Amino acid sequence: MSNHRKPTAGNGYRAQFLRSPAWFARRERWFRKQERLGGPLACAACDRPASKHExxxxxxxxxxxxxxxxxxxxxxxxxxxxxxxxxxxxxxxxRLIDRDIVLSRHRSRRAASEFALQRVRDKLTAHQGMP
Structure with a gap:
């Protein structure tokens, strides 16, 4: 198993699924449910508010x-x-997942994503605190 992102060419998930009507419909359902849950839309990494189009x-x-x-x-x-x-x-x-051998090959996608997300949050927070 690998979490490493494969090139678009020959990758059915990236070349086909992410352009499919099924994905666009699922994406819309996700945003509708998030709206019903009442929480504001924000990026999970930088926590800045955003619209579904962003x-x-x-x-x-x-x-x-x-x-x-x-x-x-x-x-x-x-x-x-x-x-x-x-x-x-x-x-x-x-990029973090792709470049780190442990994240890209030896953890589940969920664990790799959660670990990388925390690293991105830490980096963005540290960068915002710089003069």
Whole structure:
């Protein structure tokens, strides 16, 4: 198992799923539920408020993602398995996972993401405190 991000070419998840109607519908359902829960939208890394158009969703687990026999994608991830992140914060999270051999190969995706997210938060907090 690897958490290392694979190139888009030849990667069905990145090349197909993240562009599929199933993913866009799931993304909309996530934001509608978040709105019903009453919490303000904010990036899970930098904690800055944002609109749904300014945020991407990071998968902590792919258990709800599947490819049906007819070639269509299914997106039934639990709400808590998706984290809202600004694109910049999302990229930082993936860079940490991709560059750290322990995170990219020896931990579950959830554990690697949670560890990397805390590191991104720490770095962003430290950077904000600098003059």
């Amino acid at each position: 945020l991407e969703l990071h998968h902590l687990d792919y258990a709800g993602v599947s490819l049906a026999a007819d070639g269509s994608w299914r997106a039934f991830e639990p709400h808590a398995d998706l984290l809202p992140l600004h694109p910049y914060c999302h990229e930082l999270l993936h």
